[in-house]
Amino acid sequence: MRSGPLFHVDGLVMSENFIELRNVRKEFAGVVALKDLSLTIRKGEIHCLAGENGSGKSTLIKIMSGVYQPTSGELYIDGNRVENLSPMASIEHGVQVIYQDFSLFGNLTVAENLAMNVQLREQRHMLNWRKVREIAKEAVKRLGVDLDLDTDVEKLSTAGKQLVAIARALMSDARLIIMDEPTTALTGKEIETLFRIVKDIQSRGIAILFVSHKMREMLEISEHITVIRNGQKVADGPTGDFDEALITRHMTGSDIISEPYIWDQQKYGSMPPRIETKNLTHGNDLDNINLAIKPGEIVGVSGLLGSGRTELALSLFGMMPGYSGTISINGAQTVLDTPQKAIRAGVAYVPEDRLSEGLFLTQGIDRNMLATSYEKLAPGLLIDQNKAEEWVEAMIRDMQIATPTGKKLVKELSGGNQQRVVIARWLLTNAKFLILNGPTVGVDVGSKAEIHRIIRELAQKEGLAVLMISDDVPELVHNCNRIVLMHRGAFVEEMASADTSEDQISDKLKNLT
Amino acid sequence: MAWFHKSEVVIAGILVLAMILIGLVNPAFWSLDNMFSLLRSNVIIGIMALGVLLVMISGGIDVSFPAFAVAAMYLTIKGMLYFNYDGVVLPFVAAATMGALFGCLNAFFVYKFRMIPLIVTLGTGSMVRGFLLGVVGTSMININKMPDALIDFGKSDIISMVKPDGTTYGLTAMVAVYVVLAVALHIVLRYTMIGRGVYAMGGDPEAASRVGFNIRKITFFIYCVAGALAGFAGLLHSGMIWLANPRDFVGLELDVIAAVVLGGASIFGGRGSVLGTMLGVFMLVMVKNSLIIMKIDTTWQRVVVGVIIVIATAITAWRDRRANA
Numbered sequence: 001m002r003s004g005p006l007f008h009v010d011g012l013v014m015s016e017n018f019i020e021l022r023n024v025r026k027e028f029a030g031v032v033a034l035k036d037l038s039l040t041i042r043k044g045e046i047h048c049l050a051g052e053n054g055s056g057k058s059t060l061i062k063i064m065s066g067v068y069q070p071t072s073g074e075l076y077i078d079g080n081r082v083e084n085l086s087p088m089a090s091i092e093h094g095v096q097v098i099y100q101d102f103s104l105f106g107n108l109t110v111a112e113n114l115a116m117n118v119q120l121r122e123q124r125h126m127l128n129w130r131k132v133r134e135i136a137k138e139a140v141k142r143l144g145v146d147l148d149l150d151t152d153v154e155k156l157s158t159a160g161k162q163l164v165a166i167a168r169a170l171m172s173d174a175r176l177i178i179m180d181e182p183t184t185a186l187t188g189k190e191i192e193t194l195f196r197i198v199k200d201i202q203s204r205g206i207a208i209l210f211v212s213h214k215m216r217e218m219l220e221i222s223e224h225i226t227v228i229r230n231g232q233k234v235a236d237g238p239t240g241d242f243d244e245a246l247i248t249r250h251m252t253g254s255d256i257i258s259e260p261y262i263w264d265q266q267k268y269g270s271m272p273p274r275i276e277t278k279n280l281t282h283g284n285d286l287d288n289i290n291l292a293i294k295p296g297e298i299v300g301v302s303g304l305l306g307s308g309r310t311e312l313a314l315s316l317f318g319m320m321p322g323y324s325g326t327i328s329i330n331g332a333q334t335v336l337d338t339p340q341k342a343i344r345a346g347v348a349y350v351p352e353d354r355l356s357e358g359l360f361l362t363q364g365i366d367r368n369m370l371a372t373s374y375e376k377l378a379p380g381l382l383i384d385q386n387k388a389e390e391w392v393e394a395m396i397r398d399m400q401i402a403t404p405t406g407k408k409l410v411k412e413l414s415g416g417n418q419q420r421v422v423i424a425r426w427l428l429t430n431a432k433f434l435i436l437n438g439p440t441v442g443v444d445v446g447s448k449a450e451i452h453r454i455i456r457e458l459a460q461k462e463g464l465a466v467l468m469i470s471d472d473v474p475e476l477v478h479n480c481n482r483i484v485l486m487h488r489g490a491f492v493e494e495m496a497s498a499d500t501s502e503d504q505i506s507d508k509l510k511n512l513t
Numbered sequence: 514m515a516w517f518h519k520s521e522v523v524i525a526g527i528l529v530l531a532m533i534l535i536g537l538v539n540p541a542f543w544s545l546d547n548m549f550s551l552l553r554s555n556v557i558i559g560i561m562a563l564g565v566l567l568v569m570i571s572g573g574i575d576v577s578f579p580a581f582a583v584a585a586m587y588l589t590i591k592g593m594l595y596f597n598y599d600g601v602v603l604p605f606v607a608a609a610t611m612g613a614l615f616g617c618l619n620a621f622f623v624y625k626f627r628m629i630p631l632i633v634t635l636g637t638g639s640m641v642r643g644f645l646l647g648v649v650g651t652s653m654i655n656i657n658k659m660p661d662a663l664i665d666f667g668k669s670d671i672i673s674m675v676k677p678d679g680t681t682y683g684l685t686a687m688v689a690v691y692v693v694l695a696v697a698l699h700i701v702l703r704y705t706m707i708g709r710g711v712y713a714m715g716g717d718p719e720a721a722s723r724v725g726f727n728i729r730k731i732t733f734f735i736y737c738v739a740g741a742l743a744g745f746a747g748l749l750h751s752g753m754i755w756l757a758n759p760r761d762f763v764g765l766e767l768d769v770i771a772a773v774v775l776g777g778a779s780i781f782g783g784r785g786s787v788l789g790t791m792l793g794v795f796m797l798v799m800v801k802n803s804l805i806i807m808k809i810d811t812t813w814q815r816v817v818v819g820v821i822i823v824i825a826t827a828i829t830a831w832r833d834r835r836a837n838a
Contacts, residue, residue: 087723087725088725103717104717105783106717107715107716107783107784117724117725120726127703
């Protein structure tokens, strides 16, 4: 651990550290959230804070931004001890947090959003709209981006909103900008732009704390990495000392094996494809898509936002009627023009966020699992309770969900177990073809590995065919046996995962125009 | 801000269209006499609507204001009679203050216990109305007992006209009072930080507190101003009709909320303007007025108000959802 080195300039004591936490401990009603944690962020450095959900990352952020007071331990800013840091004081010291939801006002214009902090800090009572525009213009100029000041923020894309949030933070004379999971909802191109901006901010001497659980990003952007687990610092050092495997090991406390997925061609090769499209075309969204997925295959789709990848998923789930070309399921041609037909044909679609948000958290495992199956359980008026229980028990066994009973509330389950409940729900509909759109967006490393394992197992053993759409290139390379690259509604290239690397795909994505 | 203008232009357009239609059915609609009486009917609903607008922009809803208005009005007039006081300014200050205090009650529950404003205001409204009737009294105060100063104030006109048959009619000065209050609220909402705070809160309360808005202050401000406007409107109403009825304003909340929604305010909070609300109030009053002219039964007026609420809310909800998509 580095202890803030001091150097002297004309008799003044200057610290090269901006903020320093020494042995900080935080308890909530006796529960320890942070254990004697020390962290130093130097002026103008890009520092990564890595940790899984629940590791104490957000508690740490809130201590630095003055929202929480540490139970014990010391906090130094510019080498001076600071006690009872309040949110306002934290902002005055130059600490700015960009939360995942950006804390913007969708109903107000970009200009007003940009100017609001300055106006509030100056404790104004009246609002001068000309001043608002001036501040906003200045903010946009500082960031060097182009934003329409008169649009309501809610009409902007996620990347646009993030730019507004960053520009707003810069206007507050920030010296440390904390970004909480800034890349979660961004596409590859947008992440590149973000990184360029982050580097630019750094060149002005502003430190950045990049909170993330995406390994590649951390390694690419940061100079220093701190990993925390269960409220404790488990590793800390220059980024050069780390690699993906090492960070993962520190974050999860165990090794996660990521051997590529191999399709059992001998077992499934002779079977008809679970789903096959011929010249599938839909308006400007889909252009002559020919795709065949055999049982046991996991096919990845990579492409930028707007490449038609979501439309592909929707059309295979019967949500884009009016297509031309044909869709066959298990060799039989069908017309998929409603989701009901698709479900009956054995197609399941898990949209983005659905894995984490499609659960009824305050309900039991049983009800969550059966949510899409009640029709089948109630041939008449009443639900066949015995059959329902049987199904749930079998699923809990098959999916190895750690619970004594199916009545346990889903919110009491770990993230990984929750994901299994969602997948179980779809399996109960007898799905033979599963479409996953961004299956692990916002899921931490441990649960992510679990989900991957379950999906691979289902494909391998049960012959489930899977179409996996993701921005996360490593996820595709490790879990799919082939990957198609989509652009402007068409398949540009198909690669066997065994013959390609993450970097190759990333480069191809960046070169798409 | 182009959006706000656009929304008001749409409302104004619909209003003009409706006025032309009603004028075709009933040419007397356009007479100066009818216009003056229409504007007169705008005053009380309009002032109350300003308060409801404030609450709705912040993402809340208020159904307690008719109770507050009637309580502030009745208590003030009872007090004037008791002290034998005959003036104008002090009673209005008293009524507004009482309304503000009742509003504090709303703010307290909404802020302190994070309760849903609908439940809070249903409860406080019922409580206040119940206390008024149970403790203070149920008897009406008629014109013979009403303080003269109030009646004289309520009678004052800014324009007076004489009909060919010799009878006079005029535009009540209360319209000016309404317009002054409306302009004041517009300035507060548009040009003060607390006003922008109300919009910010309606947009995202969590984010509003993060950037440094004082949510407690804003909540109290909103409900107290809404209460004050209601109390003020209550007393003004009694001056205009020369009667203080402790059972007045029953069911008025629906009309006022309908007017505010009609004026383009979002039920999700964050959107709404004074100009739009004034147009909405005018539209609602005009529709009800036309129904009366067409001799349609009052029970059917309830149906119309209900339909207006549902349709206007559906349109704004659809608009807001599209904007969020």
